[in-house]
Amino acid sequence: MEVERILLALAALLFAPIVGGALTGADRKLTARMQKRIGPPLMQPFYDAVKLFSKQRLIVNGFQSVSVSVYLASMALSLVLLVLGMDLLVLLFVLALGSVALILGGFSVKSPYSQIGSQREVLQLLAYEPLLVLMVVAIYLKTGSFSASSVMSLRQPLIYSLPLFIVTMILVMAIKLHKSPMDISGSHHAHQELVRGIYTEFSGPQMGLIEIAHWYELVFLLGFIALFWHTNLLCGALLALGCYFAVIVIDNITARMTWRWMLRVTWLFGIGASLLNLFLLYGIAGR
Amino acid sequence: MFNFVHKCRKKSPWIVHFDAGACNGCDIEVLACLTPVYDVERFGIINVGNPKHADVLVVTGTCNRRNARVLRNLYEQMPEPRAVVAVGACALSGGIFHECYNVLKGVDGILPVDVYVPGCAPRPEAIAEGVLMAMERVEQRSREPHSQMQAEPAEREERR
Amino acid sequence: MQFMDVASLIRSVSPGALIGILVLLPALSGLLVFAVRLNAARVGIVIVTAWVVTGASLTLFLWGALEQRSLLFTPPPVGGVSWDLLILLGDGALLLIFCILGAARRSPQIFALALLQAGGFLWLEAGMKPPHAHAAPLAADWLAIIMTLIVSIIGMIIATYALPYMRDHEAHHQIHVSRKPRFFLFLLLFLGAMNGLLLADNLLWLASFWELTTLCSFMLIRHDGTEEARRNADRALWMNLLGGVAMIAGILLLAARGEPLSVRQVLADSAGGAAAQTALLLPMACFCLAGFTKSAQMPFQSWLLGAMVAPTPVSALLHSSTMVKAGVYLIVRFAPAFHNTYLSDVVAFVGGFSFVAGALLAIGKTNAKAVLAYSTISNLGLIIACVGLNTPLAMTGAVMLIIFHSISKGMLFMATGVVEQHMQTRDIEEMQGLVNTMPLTTSLMVIGILSMLLPPFGVLIAKLVALEASVELPALLILLILGSTMTVVFWTKWTGRLLSSAPSTPRWGIERLHSMYLIPLLLLTSGAVIFSLLVVPVLTQLVIPAVTQYYEAIRPTAAQIPPMGEVLQFPWLPFALTLTAAVLIPLWIMRARRPQVRDVYLCGEQVSGLPTVTFRAAGEEKTELLISGYYFESWVGEETHRRWMTAVGVALCILLFGTASLWK
Structure with a gap:
């Protein structure tokens, strides 16, 4: 049993970057197609990452390396914790730890771009964290336990009873993956006024590590969504990919908004939708 | 293994574009590369707008005494391996401003240029090819470590 | 064999003597420091007291661990005079002092409140003839022992730290006639009073120690003697006197119902059925109100904010181990009495509201001490929210928070004080790039800050327990979720300012600090780290027994702590080690190959x-290049929110009494 779990964790650590990278490649290809372009090859994210690792190590200060390393470690850890079916609340805080580490890395450099990016990333954290915690609470109310593995004992998939949380999850994904209209702290493309925001001062291998952390994060988020349809692996995967597709579409049809707008939408609409779902489930049907 | 790294480098040239005071003809052509018609992203080229992430410095326009420093500053912030592509007649030699008192007669007086893309303005296809060739040049340079291109720019400036 | 010897040695120690040391020794040392005005003598006395009191609290702790029972103790009379009488006289003297202070400061509130309290007190003693408490006036169960341990150790560390701090403080403010004797008198007296408060079982004794902490905090806040300090001290005094009045009112109500004035007996009586519990709700509401004033919950938050004018050791003491924790302790203590009532829910919402409001207001502050103050209010709110939830699981979270918050907050205040002495600023903006000028202090400070908000540090684990416990009350849960994300915002912003620095090659040098600055800082930082690494034993050996022991005595049916498997079984240690590796590996690589x-x-x-x-x-x-942080003044400014927050706080307090008296 113990050996099995370790193997599972190792498999997650090994394969998640491959899956995440491939999905990112598909994302870029899809985005290009939506813009009537041919787009880069599917392998492009891997080329980029290998190239970044082969570049010279330039830093601004030493803390950057620590921040990137902690960011990567906590993203990988949160995925491992999810795969092992650990406590979901702990998992969210591990995720937050990673974000805080990256934010501090951005703050540690006295550069206008990276600092403004970090300030905005803090606001992004403020926007999506309540939604994620509410989601975990909703799962708890359904299963009576905070552990991810308890979802597996449910007979019905969560999506039947918690459909609105898929909507809030799309919001969370848009913010976490820095997609429009929530790409306010830095995005995968350069911005006019912010360059690359929080990522501006990370270069070469550090940037490569950040890319890999992003892939872990992507797989983690998709895995989290797949929990909502645990009874059928295929349905779960399709649900997750469907959400990802929705995020990509929204990315391509919207422009970047301000942080005030983001907070308004996530707090009023996102928290509202979560509460509405919980209310419909427990307020009317009775517990 | 090294071949794979080189392949990856060639397939992922990220550029930072510096306009050293062009008439904007070349800049528009550089931007045209990003449009769906030319779509340089299919070669992995991305305009990152930040020397710290870039592999290729694309320079358009006439370099002069004022912006030579900026150009050097940008180049200094790019991690190795890096390349410089001079785009358009002005960047190559100063173009029609060649005789002006403040013009430095081409980027190669300041930085080691790997690829010259001539034209006024060059076609987007030519610019894209220039960027891709720059990565080839980088690879060649890494095989012959003490090539001419590694010479200090200041030294070359003196030679002129 | 050796262990047995130590065990029997500890068992043979008279626990009464330990309590005497814990309560009386600080007070006596304080008087000694006041009388002997030599610098060297003061340093010696404070350090010796610190060691002895720490040793006594540790011995009491080991005694409790070995004996596994509560200690009841009646101090022997001194020279034929019983301690009951001495305490009574002491309380009378205190109230007299408050009245005189009110008259001297021309403050009608202080005077009126002190008079009211004195009136209540007289009525109780003369008019009512309170039923004599048969139980011993001092009692130490596991909870009280743990609290004493925290208060004594952290308090004494802060007292040691105050030695060099006050020297620098007086040097900077060019105070020629030293006021250090008075300062240390009240500082040490404060710690003794706090220990007394924790160990008191007789409610009159409790109230007397309560008033004594009020007096000490008043004297320490106004220590610098500036107009601002006097004004803020007055505010702290009247707010805390209001709490004192609430306390006397609670005691009067109890006496009127013929209850013995003993905490244990009141709690035991409350378990005697629904009617008995209902009858006790109104006095409980009074005690809760008293607790809210002392721990600066929302309508009363302003005194703690004002208290930051005091020298930093005072702030460290007020915020971490004494004063505010006294309020929380009182509510924790009486929580089983209002288990499963609406009153309990209201208490939870008072805490939850303060948690969110404090965190929100902290976002807009550039003054480091103000951020710390709001964070204290916020964390105490969380503790009180846990107490209001009133399940053993929530209580576990509350006690954990008390422990870890004390350690981290004390440390952060001391680090801020060190920075203040070196840079003459409390402004977070001016601490920009502090990591270059004071790398050691900054590193410790950053660890302290991160220990307040990130896993695997104890505060966060306690917060997890709190969140998991609060699913019982979904509306409260929302407050806790919002509050905890806001907490991340202001701490992260502050840390960002500290680290923000110009390009530099990694250096390994550190600045020099006075050893009496450095050792307290190191002790508390390593305490925060080690206790966090050992979170599972801390939880199973200290916190859970404390909660079960005192819950069981009162409400055996409610005392079953849910298994907490998810928190306990989580591999915290491997997790922490992985993260440590993630920090150390890049440092090691950088050292080997300089980028x-x-x-x-x-x-x-x-x-x-x-x-x-x-x-x-x-x-x-x-x-x-000049960069400053975002503070969102228009969005979270104090002025924008003060009015409605105070209104909500007052409304909640009214609701507290409403539910206690009407809505049972």
């Missing part, structure tokens, strides 16, 4: 080789 350092990207206009980040602006002029 090249480049300037920050400023559109190619950067100027290299300067200690500051500089760029060429218009006209080739070299201009230093």
Whole structure:
């Protein structure tokens, strides 16, 4: 049993970057197609990452390396914790730890771009964290336990009873993956006024590590969504990919908004939708 | 293994574009590369707008005494391996401003240029090819470590 | 064999003597310091007291661990005079002092409240003839022992730290006639009073120690004697006197119902059925109100904010181990009495509201001590929210928070104080790039800050327990979720300012600090780290027994703690080690292969080789880059929110009494 779990964790650590990278490649290809372009090859994210690792190590200060390393470690850890079916609340805080580490890395450099990016990333954290915690609470109310593995004992998939949380999850994904209209702290493309925001001062291998952390994060988020349809692996995967597709579409049809707008939408609409779902489930049907 | 790294480098040239005071003809052509018609992203080229992430410095326009420093500053912030592509007649030699008192007669007086893309303005296809060739040049340079291109720019400036 | 010897040695120690040391020794040392005005003597006395009191609290702790029972103790009379009478006289003297202070400061509130309290007290003693408490006036169960341990150790560490701090403080403010004797008198007296408060079982004794902490905090807040300090001290005094009045009112109500004035007996009586519990709700509401004032919950938050004018050791003491924790302790203590009532829910919402409001207001503050103050209010709110949930699981979270918050907050205040003495500023903006000038202090400070908000540190684990416990009350849960994300915002912003620095090669040098600054800082930081690493034993050996022991005595049916498997079984230690590796590996790589350092990207206009980040602006002029943080003044400014927050706080307090008296 113990050996099995370790193997599972190792498999997650090994394969998640491959899956995440491939999905990112598909994302870029899809985005290009939506813009009537041919787009880069599917392998492009891997080329980029290998190239970044082969570049010279330039830093601004030493803390950057620590921040990137902690960011990567906590993203990988949160995925491992999810795969092992650990406590979901702990998992969210591990995720937050990673974000805080990256934010501090951005703050540690006295550069206008990276600092403004970090300030905005803090606001992004403020926007999506309540939604994620509410989601975990909703799962708890359904299963009576905070552990991810308890979802597996449910007979019905969560999506039947918690459909609105898929909507809030799309919001969370848009913010976490820095997609429009929530790409306010830095995005995968350069911005006019912010360059690359929080990522501006990370270069070469550090940037490569950040890319890999992003892939872990992507797989983690998709895995989290797949929990909502645990009874059928295929349905779960399709649900997750469907959400990802929705995020990509929204990315391509919207422009970047301000942080005030983001907070308004996530707090009023996102928290509202979560509460509405919980209310419909427990307020009317009775517990 | 090294071949794979080189392949990856060639397939992922990220550029930072510096306009050293062009008439904007070349800049528009550089931007045209990003449009769906030319779509340089299919070669992995991305305009990152930040020397710290870039592999290729694309320079358009006439370099002069004022912006030579900026150009050097940008180049200094790019991690190795890096390349410089001079785009358009002005960047190559100063173009029609060649005789002006403040013009430095081409980027190669300041930085080691790997690829010259001539034209006024060059076609987007030519610019894209220039960027891709720059990565080839980088690879060649890494095989012959003490090539001419590694010479200090200041030294070359003196030679002129 | 050796262990047995130690065990029997500890068992043979008279616990009464330990309590005597814990309560009386600080007071006596304080008087001694006041009388002997020599610098060297003061340093010696404070350090010796610190060691002895720490040793006594540790011995009491070991005694409790070995004996596994509560200690009941009646101090022997001194020279034929019983302690009951002495305490009574002491309380009378205190109330007299408050009345005189009110008259001297021309403050009608203080005077009226002190008079009211004195009136209540007289009525109780003369008019009511309170039923004599048969139980011993002092009692130490596991909870009280743990609290004493925290208060004594952290308090004494802060007292040691105050020695060099007050020297520098008086040097900077050019105070020629030293006021240190008075300062240390009240500082030590404060710690003794706090220990007394924790160990008191007789409610009159409890109230007397309560008033004594009020007096000590008043004297310490106004220590600098500036107009602002006096004003803020007055505010602290009247708010705390209001709490004192609530306390006397609670005692009067109890006496009127013929209850014995003993905490244990009141709690035992409350378990005697629904009717008995209902009858006790109104006095419980009074005690809760008293607790809210002392721990600066929302309508009363302003006194704690004002208290930051005091020298930093005072703030460290008020915020971490004494004063505010006294309020929380009182509510924790009486929680089983209002288990499963609406009153309990209201208490939870008072805490939850303060949690969110404090965190929100902290976002807008640039003064480091103000941020720390709001964070204290916020964390105490969380503790009180847990107490209001009133399940053993929530209580576990509350006690954990008390422990870990005390350690981290004490440490953060001390670090802020060190920075203040070196840089003459409390402003977070001016601490920008502190990591370059004071790398050691900054590192400790950053660890302290991170220990307040990130896993695997104890505060966060306690917060997890709190969140998991609060699913019972979904509306409260929302407050806790919002509050805990806001907490991340202000701490992260502050840490960002500390770390924000110009390009530099990694250096390994550290600044020099006075050893009496450094040792307390190191002790508390390593305490925060070690206790967090050992979170599972801390939880199973200290916190859970404390909660079960005192819950069981009162409500055996409610005392079953849910298994907490998810928190306990989580591999915290491997997790912490992985993260440590993630921090150390890049440092090690950097040490082995130094990376090249480049300037920050400023559109190619950067100027290299300067200690500051500089760029060429218009006209080739070299201009230093200035960056400051976001504080969202218009969004979370104090002025914007003060009115409605106070209104909500007052409304909640009214609701507290409403539910206690009407809505049972």
